[in-house]
Amino acid sequence: MNDYDRFVLDGRPVHFERGQSILEAALASGAYIPNLCHHPEFKPHGSCKLCTVKVNGRFGSACTIKAMPGQEVASDTPELNGIRRVLLQMLFVEGNHFCPGCERSGNCNLQALAYDLEMLTPHYQHFFPARELDASHPDVMLDFNRCIMCELCVRASRDFDGKNVFALAGRGTASHVVVNCPSGKLGDTDFALSDKAASVCPVGAILHKRVGFAVPIGERRYDLAPISAQVPTQQAEEA
Amino acid sequence: MTTTETGLGSFLELTLKQHGSDPGRLVQILLDVQAHYSHVAPQVIEILAEGLGLTVGAVESTLDFYSFLTREPTGAYRILCSDNITDRMLGNQAIFDHMARRLGVSRGKVSADGLVSLDFTSCTGMCDQGPAILVNGIAVTKMTLHRADQICDLVRSRVPLAHWPSDLFRVEHNIRRADMLLAADFNPGSALRAAVEMGRDAYLAEVKRSNLRGRGGAGFTTGVKWEAARNARGDARYIVCNADEGEPGTFKDRVLLQFYAERVFEGMALAAFVVGAKLGLVYLRGEYLYMRAQLEEKLAELRAARLLGGTILGVQGFDFDIEIHMGAGAYICGEETALIESLEGKAGRPRIRPPFPVSVGYRGQPTVVNNVETLCKVTEIALHGGAWYEGFGTKQSTGTKVLSVAGDVERPGIYEYPFGVRIAQVLEDAGAKNPRAVQVSGAAGQCLTSREFGRRIAFEDVPTAGSIMVFGGHRDMFEVARNFAQFFQHESCGFCTPCRVGTTIQARIMAKIAAGHGTQYEMNELQHLCQVMRTASHCGLGLTAGTAITDMIDRFREDFEKRLARRDFEPAFDLDAALARAREITGRDDADSRLLSDA
Numbered sequence: 001m002n003d004y005d006r007f008v009l010d011g012r013p014v015h016f017e018r019g020q021s022i023l024e025a026a027l028a029s030g031a032y033i034p035n036l037c038h039h040p041e042f043k044p045h046g047s048c049k050l051c052t053v054k055v056n057g058r059f060g061s062a063c064t065i066k067a068m069p070g071q072e073v074a075s076d077t078p079e080l081n082g083i084r085r086v087l088l089q090m091l092f093v094e095g096n097h098f099c100p101g102c103e104r105s106g107n108c109n110l111q112a113l114a115y116d117l118e119m120l121t122p123h124y125q126h127f128f129p130a131r132e133l134d135a136s137h138p139d140v141m142l143d144f145n146r147c148i149m150c151e152l153c154v155r156a157s158r159d160f161d162g163k164n165v166f167a168l169a170g171r172g173t174a175s176h177v178v179v180n181c182p183s184g185k186l187g188d189t190d191f192a193l194s195d196k197a198a199s200v201c202p203v204g205a206i207l208h209k210r211v212g213f214a215v216p217i218g219e220r221r222y223d224l225a226p227i228s229a230q231v232p233t234q235q236a237e238e239a
Numbered sequence: 240m241t242t243t244e245t246g247l248g249s250f251l252e253l254t255l256k257q258h259g260s261d262p263g264r265l266v267q268i269l270l271d272v273q274a275h276y277s278h279v280a281p282q283v284i285e286i287l288a289e290g291l292g293l294t295v296g297a298v299e300s301t302l303d304f305y306s307f308l309t310r311e312p313t314g315a316y317r318i319l320c321s322d323n324i325t326d327r328m329l330g331n332q333a334i335f336d337h338m339a340r341r342l343g344v345s346r347g348k349v350s351a352d353g354l355v356s357l358d359f360t361s362c363t364g365m366c367d368q369g370p371a372i373l374v375n376g377i378a379v380t381k382m383t384l385h386r387a388d389q390i391c392d393l394v395r396s397r398v399p400l401a402h403w404p405s406d407l408f409r410v411e412h413n414i415r416r417a418d419m420l421l422a423a424d425f426n427p428g429s430a431l432r433a434a435v436e437m438g439r440d441a442y443l444a445e446v447k448r449s450n451l452r453g454r455g456g457a458g459f460t461t462g463v464k465w466e467a468a469r470n471a472r473g474d475a476r477y478i479v480c481n482a483d484e485g486e487p488g489t490f491k492d493r494v495l496l497q498f499y500a501e502r503v504f505e506g507m508a509l510a511a512f513v514v515g516a517k518l519g520l521v522y523l524r525g526e527y528l529y530m531r532a533q534l535e536e537k538l539a540e541l542r543a544a545r546l547l548g549g550t551i552l553g554v555q556g557f558d559f560d561i562e563i564h565m566g567a568g569a570y571i572c573g574e575e576t577a578l579i580e581s582l583e584g585k586a587g588r589p590r591i592r593p594p595f596p597v598s599v600g601y602r603g604q605p606t607v608v609n610n611v612e613t614l615c616k617v618t619e620i621a622l623h624g625g626a627w628y629e630g631f632g633t634k635q636s637t638g639t640k641v642l643s644v645a646g647d648v649e650r651p652g653i654y655e656y657p658f659g660v661r662i663a664q665v666l667e668d669a670g671a672k673n674p675r676a677v678q679v680s681g682a683a684g685q686c687l688t689s690r691e692f693g694r695r696i697a698f699e700d701v702p703t704a705g706s707i708m709v710f711g712g713h714r715d716m717f718e719v720a721r722n723f724a725q726f727f728q729h730e731s732c733g734f735c736t737p738c739r740v741g742t743t744i745q746a747r748i749m750a751k752i753a754a755g756h757g758t759q760y761e762m763n764e765l766q767h768l769c770q771v772m773r774t775a776s777h778c779g780l781g782l783t784a785g786t787a788i789t790d791m792i793d794r795f796r797e798d799f800e801k802r803l804a805r806r807d808f809e810p811a812f813d814l815d816a817a818l819a820r821a822r823e824i825t826g827r828d829d830a831d832s833r834l835l836s837d838a
Contacts, residue, residue, distance in 0.1 A: 048736055182295055
């Protein structure tokens with residue numbers, strides 16, 4: 001390792017490959033930067049803003065900034081974690097997230113990040129939006145109450161499955177994921193349980209039917225160790 | 240489903256054909272459909288998707304993004320009242336209420352007979368002649384109760400818009416101070432001829448020499464932008480004129496387009512000459528639909544004069560033409576990458592930058608996006624040279640700036656000054672009445688008090704895209720802040736978390752304070768929220784969405800504090816209000832069914 005292929009993250013050198021983003025390089029080196037809309041197989045999206053870092057004194061998203069030699073990146077600081085906590089609170093009040101009854105509890109990235117960043121309350125007034133359920137598909141249920149607009153399902157279905165089942169519509173807080181067919185029902189699409197899009201949701205908006213708490217709460221992924229401590233695991237699973 | 244089965248065939252087929260079944264023209268197609276059917280029905284979405292080779296979701300994604308496009312029918316007459324703070328100060332609410340009463344229709348609803356619908360809309364760029372409204376997209380200015388009655392009668396009698404008295408649609412230029420741009424005569428073709436004589440490298444050198452900076456607000460050096468687009472690798476190059484003048488309180492581009500269009504178009508041709516572009520696109524905000532026909536005529540004239548089209552001025556290979564694209568009611572499309580997305584027929588969500596449009600822009604090709612005013616300025620440089628131009632204004636902000644002045648002034652309108660003019664000078668010239676505050680550069684700009692009126696309009700001091708809104712001594716700055724908060728909530732594109740959710744929380748906190756339930760706690764919350772949005776947002780909208788509000792808290796705290804409840808904290812959840820529904824269902828309204836507010 002020399003100075004031409006590394007930057008400094010929270011005081012430690014991180015090696016990067018040409019073309020990698022700060023987030024990709026950090027995760028590859030085993031260092032965690034919080035993120036929700038990132039996925040190693042898809043193009044950077046930059047919408048959740050959880051990976052906001054300070055690069056040479058300027059704020060930006062680690063997932064969209066290319067790693068460069070000489071960068072001083074601050075990530076795990078009280079200031080940035082404070083901002084991230086607010087972003088998480090925003091996501092929690094914007095949707096309807098009832099963790100105790102959610103099948104994804106313990107495997108949910110939103111919940112795991114909230115625990116890890118010590119988000120103790122939602123802080124803001126809940127929006128309580130009226131959002132739809134779609135149980136029309138034989139194997140998959142959509143619960144848009146839990147959607148955080150990360151568009152991972154949109155990207156997975158379009159770029160990986162080649163089916164283009166989902167799209168983001170609307171503006172502002174009226175933004176919402178729509179199912180890409182005349183009826184707007186998942187059951188009327190060629191969506192399948194084996195699609196990448198069926199298992200890419202970081203929260204509990206896309207749920208597999210007839211799978212209920214097979215692993216009990218308390219023994220689930222993020223019950224065992226916080227999300228920030230599972231970087232290598234994440235890499236192995238996704239590889 | 241085929242088009243003939245639905246009986247929608249001929250119009251949609253024709254529309255698709257007119258637009259070459261190009262999915263990139265989806266916004267334009269949807270605007271045509273909206274104008275024809277007063278909405279975009281589900282079966283129409285399917286037909287369009289099929290005809291354009293798009294998915295239903297892609298059409299819906301675009302449709303749901305723009306305020307002027309609707310899934311439900313609007314009235315045959317769709318009336319939208321401009322709701323900028325300057326319209327409010329001129330009494331737009333009274334006019335709205337009067338029309339609602341006379342037409343028997345409530346906000347956001349369609350009358351039972353389907354004749355008329357009534358709603359508010361973001362600033363329509365008529366702040367110097369408000370309150371303004373749009374009737375089926377066409378601007379009507381200087382609304383009074385008398386005019387409201389006149390319009391209600393015309394609507395009731397179902398008089399087609401084309402037969403309405405033309406004085407309703409008159410839009411004044413209100414040019415109060417003209418300087419090097421607005422006062423000069425312009426002979427169409429003269430700037431192009433001068434540039435062609437110089438040659439493109441020499442002309443580009445002049446533009447760089449002038450140190451001209453973009454007039455849209457960001458102030459990027461125009462010559463550098465052009466050079467970057469020229470040198471970028473690409474199969475085609477494009478010139479885009481950003482005429483999506485949505486910043487509340489800004490209307491100078493409207494005047495330039497309406498009265499100086501040949502300058503704007505010639506500026507685009509000059510950019511094309513330097514960069515090597517064949518096609519130019521004007522992104523005209525939907526609110527300026529009224530001038531579209533006139534602009535198309537002007538383009539036809541320029542084509543006839545061989546100042547547009549093939550072999551311009553006889554120069555082999557200098558082929559350039561201009562198309563007008565309409566916006567559809569989305570402030571965010573003033574952001575250049577959102578604008579490009581919209582030009583491509585998509586929802587206006589800003590792209591990740593870099594890459595910048597100069598390397599990857601419209602249809603993935605190198606694209607210059609310039610503001611209307613910037614394009615006028617490049618004609619001056621072609622005619623008089625960069626050194627001459629550099630002699631005006633300040634060292635870092637050369638030339639003149641066109642300002643839109645509105646609010647509590649005797650002479651609202653357009654003022655052109657060399658850069659470096661003091662705000663006090665502008666206020667004096669416009670006849671400001673006892674000004675208490677000035678909001679510079681719109682809702683996204685900054686708020687200044689009388690102590691700061693000695694500051695100068697310049698990129699290095701008080702930068703502005705052109706809006707100056709003046710608030711007199713009697714104005715309540717809390718109401719100004721609340722208006723801006725509502726604006727940003729409405730206009731956030733929803734892409735990134737901090738802006739999508741933050742602008743809504745901000746508007747809710749302002750509503751809570753307005754209702755008398757705010758405390759010091761809410762004031763701190765607003766400051767904190769602004770900081771998070773400023774730090775983490777994806778684009779300029781979110782970055783600035785809290786600026787004016789915190790500026791006003793800092794400078795006019797008393798306007799906020801007089802509304803606060805005298806407590807340290809009051810919950811957002813109102814227990815008594817929550818029981819209202821239960822009272823309604825049970826038909827009770829006795830003392831026991833209520834919670835005392837001080838309990």
